[in-house]
Amino acid sequence: MSSLNAMQRGGVYILFGGxxxxxxxxxxxxxLVDSVDWNDLDGLVQAxxxxxxxxxxxxxxxxFGLMFVLTGLNSVRNFVTDSGLVGDMVRGGTLLGMISLFVISVIQGLDHMAVRVIDDGIGSNPNELAVSLxxxxLGLILMAWPILYASIGVAGLGGMRLLPGGLHRSIQGIASLVMLATSVLLLMAASLESNDFWNAVSLITAIVLAIWIITLSHAVYKGKVSASTA
Known part of the structure; x- marks a missing residue:
């Protein structure tokens, strides 16, 4: 990948990691395996x-995949050299996104812990302890994902100035606003007893994010992304 610039390498890392x-x-x-209702934590732990x-x-x-996405965001952050507000928004947004992704990656270890608790019979009620884990x-995820979407939205809005006018900039602008709206909606969903609203919003956002990534990847491939507005 030595012939690729930081932005292009970042795109490859993000696509692969995603x-x-x-x-x-x-x-x-x-x-997909032994599917259960995500509102049923007991059923999830048993599965x-x-x-x-x-x-x-x-x-x-x-x-592992999220670590590649994190690496990709770091490459994007290093690519942008703008010294004004645009640079601050892109670099600040990607940095906050990297921190959120790191937290989300680390808490995957709670899945391992839940399984070991049940297998080793830890505590007086292993199943109850596993469900608590x-x-x-889930509580950490309910905080981390809204922060991640908000940071992506901020970085995207700032990065619009680094794209030429037209389809690429329009899609990035719309997608960035969707990310910001999603962060608010997910914070609202966190107060609901059911996870159905969270899942619906996350699915729609994932589709928009995929379209944005594909469009931005095309712009990067064509060399249409600038490192600075100067």
Missing amino acids: VVSAVGRALKPGV MADNEVLTHTSAVMYA QSAK
């Missing part, structure tokens, strides 16, 4: 315990 983390997420027991190897594998894949993980 695919790996999506596969890891899909493989997690309770999603994880029944598929111990897959639980460990999916958590590692998910975290998953509940704690």
Whole structure:
């Protein structure tokens, strides 16, 4: 990848990491394997315990993929040299996004802990303790993802000035506003007893984000992204 600039390398890392983390997420027991209602933490924990190897594998894949996305964001951050507000928004947004991704990656370890608690019979009620661990993980996710989307939105709005006018800039602007709106909606969803609204918003946002990444990747490939507005 020596012939690619920082922005192009970042795009490759983000695309690769996104695919790996999506596969890891899909493989997690309770999603596609032994599917359960995400409002049923007891059922989720049982599905994880029944598929111990897959639980460990999916958590590692998910975290591994997010590390590549994090590396990609760092490359994008280093690419932008603008010394004004645009540079501050892009670099600040990507930095906050990197921190959020790191937290999300680390808490995947709670899946391992939940399975070990049940297998080793830790505590007077292992199942209850495992459910508590998953509940704690869900609480952290409910905070980390809105921050991640907000930071991406801020970076995207700032980065609009680094793109030529037209389709690429329009899509980035719309997608960035969707990310900001999503962060607010997810914070609202965190106060609801059901996770259905959270899941619906996350799905729609994931589709918009995928379209944005594809469009931005095309702009990067064509060399249409500038490092500065100067």
